[in-house]
Amino acid sequence: MLKFTVSKSEIEKKISIASSAIGSRTVDPILQCLLFKPLNGHINIYATDLQTSVISQVQVGEYEGNDAFAVDAELVDDIVRNLPEDEFIFEYSNGKLLVRSGKAKYNITTVSDIERFPIVDTDESGIKFSVETSILEEMLDKVSFCASSESAMRALNGVYWEIHGGFLRLVASDGYRLGLAEQKLNLENEFDFIIALKSIKELEKLLSSTTEPVINITYDHSLVSFNAGDVTTIVRTVEETFPDYKRVLPKAFKTRVILNLDDFSEALKRVMVISKRGNEKVQLKITDDLMELTSQSSDFGEAVESIPITKDGEDLIVNFNPKFLNEPLKHIDEKEIEFNFVDNLSPLQINPRNVGGYIYIVLPVRA
């Protein structure tokens, strides 16, 4: 038996965040369930797809009984979202869960073999550190879009975390472009790990849904847990070695261009109207105070745009996949950006002009 009363907003939020860990193509029915289990005066909700696990603590006040039960996650999520009243009564006994609110009454079948439910948690002995929620959210936003979702190299299908020399550095790359964000960290230990993109998305959900200002992280080798108050997301690391990204970072720039991010973004969007119907290429022609953007399509014609720039160094004509130039712009919240070129075949480095901590590297394409 287990009986508790809970507010709609509390249970709805906690079920929703736990449900997000559940895989969409799960074969084992137990992995489609949420496990409700009383622990130290709270009800914990557990969910896992074996790769990512969520433990979400529900504030219920008093509860009666001490049994655990497991119930289909989509069903219980659907029920609590549709119920009208502010207060719900959950009452579990003999394999049946009764959910009541106002005049509505659900009599739900639960899953029987709940001892099979895999509860995942990190060890108390892991290395602990913490990062401000908003900073971690911003760092992930700036790099995770660079990760591949389908590379044959499993190390590239995720985000690399390097804790080294008093810095936390996040790096992601699909082989054509690379994003790197770094932040000072008060920690003497040095270690690194890779988290798969699917787990990164779960972590991003945790960061965006919490009101906690700080995330407490525990590194336990094959597992990393991220705790934000009532909710803990635990991810399994990818057992691969990340490529040596430092060799990719360009040096000895010959052309530096300073430009207004919005000007460039708007001009690029307009030439992309043609490039997406053509060869997916944009030519940048850089002269003293002007950048000309040109795209061509053999079927539809040509688009030409130009924007004012400040240039330092040599003139340059260079071609890019416009998508790879466009994407990082959405993740930079600065008025002015720098384009740092070596030549028209070497990687271009894009970074905000006035703040450090973020660089984006992208390979040109041939004309």
Place this chain on the structure above:
Amino acid sequence: MLKFTVSKSEIEKKISIASSAIGSRTVDPILQCLLFKPLNGHINIYATDLQTSVISQVQVGEYEGNDAFAVDAELVDDIVRNLPEDEFIFEYSNGKLLVRSGKAKYNITTVSDIERFPIVDTDESGIKFSVETSILEEMLDKVSFCASSESAMRALNGVYWEIHGGFLRLVASDGYRLGLAEQKLNLENEFDFIIALKSIKELEKLLSSTTEPVINITYDHSLVSFNAGDVTTIVRTVEETFPDYKRVLPKAFKTRVILNLDDFSEALKRVMVISKRGNEKVQLKITDDLMELTSQSSDFGEAVESIPITKDGEDLIVNFNPKFLNEPLKHIDEKEIEFNFVDNLSPLQINPRNVGGYIYIVLPVRA
């Protein structure tokens, strides 16, 4: 040669509404185009999928030259949406269209054999009548969701228009339910026609996008045109006979129930959480002042709800597909509705309690 200057808002709106007539699976490239053609001091934009045609008149002030040109609809739509400045210059000559705005410049390839473009219009001799835009929009909203999108009977894949006895009556049915909306009309002629669902959707776009208070309709047998100021939508009628819908309308009701639409809608939504995972059935149990709604699923359990009602006539237990009860509720904007039953096997009539002009008929399912 043809040259004109036009404001962004005007050309964007007129291209957008014309583009909507273009089919998504067109094989003939000329049917993917918009035809721009000067006529009596305006530029007309023509678009058609042969079934539905749109003529949209662009306000351009002066124009130079008198040539027509055709250009890929998606491309020109994309261009005008992305251009920044308020004023665009269109300049067509020798098969090339130059579109300019601020520093942006597009040099577009046009289609060569424009004499193949099929311009469709109604004859001046057709029967003319007019309906208030908001009334026609509401009537279509109340019936068109009942039409089938895949019936083997082509007559059911559209909306039936009956102009008879001083009334305009719109009827649609998929064989399981039927919607009927009627409105007084000052017209002595009597005629009827069917418009296919795809054309109805185009007509609905016209109604929702126009600010004209009245729609002028011309019935020309195989074609019906709907004119709203600058924009005219012309549809080809379906050459089929609509079934005799009057035989379906139930008579001699034995149970009348009056209920609050929102109460019923909310209760239904909650039992549907179970029915959609079960046998897609909801049981209504009607006693003196209560309606009990029950749904079952062999895998997941049971949901029970009840709402207060006012009943006139016999008690009743009757089953429905909950989707077919839920759908009309979204199209009725009244606080109270009536359920008029003959028995638990005959069609149920649902209508607003206090206003006429709309009825919805739905067949029960067996228990």
